[in-house]
Amino acid sequence: MRARDIALIPLLSASITVGKLALSFIPNVEIVTLLFMVYTVSFGIKRSLLASVIFVTVEILIHGFSTWVLGYYFVWPVLIIVTWLLKDKLKSEFGYAAIAGIFGFLFGAFFAVFESFFYGWAHGFAYWLRGILFDVVHGASNYIIVLLLFKPLSRILKAQVERFFGVVS
Secondary structure (H helix, E strand, O other): OOHHHHHHHHHHHHHHHHHHHHOOOOOOOOOHHHHHHHHHHHHOHHHHHHHHHHHHHHHHHHHOOOOHHHHHHHHHHHHHHHHHHHOOOOOOHHHHHHHHHHHHHHHHHHHHHHHHHHHOHHHHHHHHHHOHHHHHHHHHHHHHHHHHHHHHHHHHHHHHHHHHOOOOO
16 A cells, blocks of 8 residues: 555545535435545545545444444445446446435445344334435435536546546556
8 A cells, every 4th residue: 555545545534524524414415425436436446445444433433333333334335346346337427326326215224134133124124114214315315416516526536536646446
């Protein structure tokens, strides 16, 4: 790992944390999904995965430890991997927005599975049902945010990545 990476990865994580906190007053509207997707396309899978581990660890320090931690350590890397695998197939921001929307719609279902491991399937199902409205808001807001901001952020970061890092793999 290069010195630039050692400086960059915590900055990526910090920007995700600050972005999440800045929008925390609006339930289930966040830019974490957008930032992970843009960072994956711009900086590569390895840097993004490391940033996700730091982000989740900082979230534990801010909010404490509970069952959600396992879900966070799982769900953000899944988003990063899906984005990385599909990045060559997606030709416009609409594809990324669709991934973000689906991700938001399924967010509660992911966590319901983890809740089920600890408290049983009935609890997990109730957890999911209780949060469906939040998942709808999450999916719709993810779609809109990524649709509007993915392309300009990617363009800005691409220029900076080429300037400071050369080609990113």
